[in-house]
Amino acid sequence: MLAMPVAPALAPCPITRFITVYLADLAVDRRPATVDEAGRALRRFSLFLGSRPLETLARPDARLFLLALRQTRLSAPTCNKTFRHVKAALAWAEEAGVIPRHPWRATRALRCDAPSVRTVSRLEISRLLGACRSPAQRALILLMADCGLRTREAVSLRAAWIDFPRLLIRLPAEACKSRRGRTVGLTRRAMAALREAGMMRRPRALLFPGRFNAGRPITQPYEGLRALWRRAGVVGVPYDLRRTAITRWLSVGTSPNACASLAGHRSPVTTLKHYAAAAGENDAREAANRLDQEENHE
Numbered sequence: 001m002l003a004m005p006v007a008p009a010l011a012p013c014p015i016t017r018f019i020t021v022y023l024a025d026l027a028v029d030r031r032p033a034t035v036d037e038a039g040r041a042l043r044r045f046s047l048f049l050g051s052r053p054l055e056t057l058a059r060p061d062a063r064l065f066l067l068a069l070r071q072t073r074l075s076a077p078t079c080n081k082t083f084r085h086v087k088a089a090l091a092w093a094e095e096a097g098v099i100p101r102h103p104w105r106a107t108r109a110l111r112c113d114a115p116s117v118r119t120v121s122r123l124e125i126s127r128l129l130g131a132c133r134s135p136a137q138r139a140l141i142l143l144m145a146d147c148g149l150r151t152r153e154a155v156s157l158r159a160a161w162i163d164f165p166r167l168l169i170r171l172p173a174e175a176c177k178s179r180r181g182r183t184v185g186l187t188r189r190a191m192a193a194l195r196e197a198g199m200m201r202r203p204r205a206l207l208f209p210g211r212f213n214a215g216r217p218i219t220q221p222y223e224g225l226r227a228l229w230r231r232a233g234v235v236g237v238p239y240d241l242r243r244t245a246i247t248r249w250l251s252v253g254t255s256p257n258a259c260a261s262l263a264g265h266r267s268p269v270t271t272l273k274h275y276a277a278a279a280g281e282n283d284a285r286e287a288a289n290r291l292d293q294e295e296n297h298e
Contacts, residue, residue: 148245
């Protein structure tokens with residue numbers, strides 16, 4: 001833990017300095033995505049705290065902070081994630097001697113239902129492909145829907161990372177959110193879309209370069225994708241394509257551990273909790289049919 005000098009009388013701690021030291025200590029053993037999330041949470045906490053010293057926090061302030069988060073139109077799960085990051089920072093401050101005690105230790109987060117997983121149906125994918133205005137946009141949609149790539153991973157893709165003969169995409173660590181490289185499969189229709197867009201002839205170039213700088217990927221891909229969703233009349237967000245791919249991997253019998261590896265998750269718990277869609281009537285009927293088959297074999 002990084003040392004944070006504190007006066008014997010526990011002088012008021014500037015919140016900006018506290019955030020800087022805490023994030024530097026967090027970056028020692030946490031992945032960059034976690035540090036970024038903690039930074040956003042603490043910036044919201046800093047706006048709530050204002051000019052008050054950190055030591056003046058009391059337990060009732062926790063509910064006021066959660067209420068302030070909800071008024072910013074954040075979802076309940078996002079509010080809870082922000083609250084957990086702030087509680088972890090306050091626990092660190094107590095251990096480092098910055099504050100005399102943790103005022104929010106016994107305070108619970110908001111109660112909310114488990115988030116529903118929205119997937120895109122085959123018909124909706126067909127409508128999205130039909131609304132695409134270029135072969136490159138069709139290729140981007142299929143890379144997300146079939147290969148489970150995040151939007152930023154898909155737009156940063158280079159042809160050199162694709163093994164076309166073996167139908168594999170090898171993502172380096174710097175291109176992944178978790179900073180851990182991984183390999184995913186490339187479907188034949190996605191490869192056909194890449195060939196149609198002429199992307200297989202540029203082995204060293206970006207597949208989706210920016211409009212004004214061909215050496216950098218698209219800077220604002222979400223705006224174009226949201227416009228595509230509106231043209232196609234599809235409800236949801238572009239990230240639903242990734243959820244769809246992971247749900248389809250599980251539905252065809254891929255193990256949760258393998259799905260977590262393909263998706264770039266550290267644990268299969270994340271894959272099953274946040275990405276796998278709930279079983280529908282067809283899945284329930286199929287499970288019952290399998291039990292019937294086992295009974296007949298016995």
